[in-house]
Amino acid sequence: MKSVMRLAVVGLLAATLSGCFLTKLATTPMRLVGAAGSVVGAVLSIIPVAGNAADEALEKVDGAIDTTADSIDKIPL
Numbered sequence: 279m280k281s282v283m284r285l286a287v288v289g290l291l292a293a294t295l296s297g298c299f300l301t302k303l304a305t306t307p308m309r310l311v312g313a314a315g316s317v318v319g320a321v322l323s324i325i326p327v328a329g330n331a332a333d334e335a336l337e338k339v340d341g342a343i344d345t346t347a348d349s350i351d352k353i354p355l
Contacts, residue, residue, distance in 0.1 A: 319340075
């Protein structure tokens with residue numbers, strides 16, 4: 279039991295002391311939403327004419343989310 283507790287404490291310290299931990303907590307869900315949008319765009323691209331436009335729009339949104347998340351990650355918390 280002690281070794282599990284020690285391992286948990288070391289893991290928690292490593293996670294919180296690894297710099298920008300709070301920004302990673304904020305940006306990880308953002309990146310997941312952007313990636314999900316990308317997948318939806320890839321699926322929609324099979325629809326003739328409108329599919330490619332929707333895919334391009336969702337790719338732009340994903341790029342904007344990534345750019346924003348990268349900017350947030352640079353904040354030194």
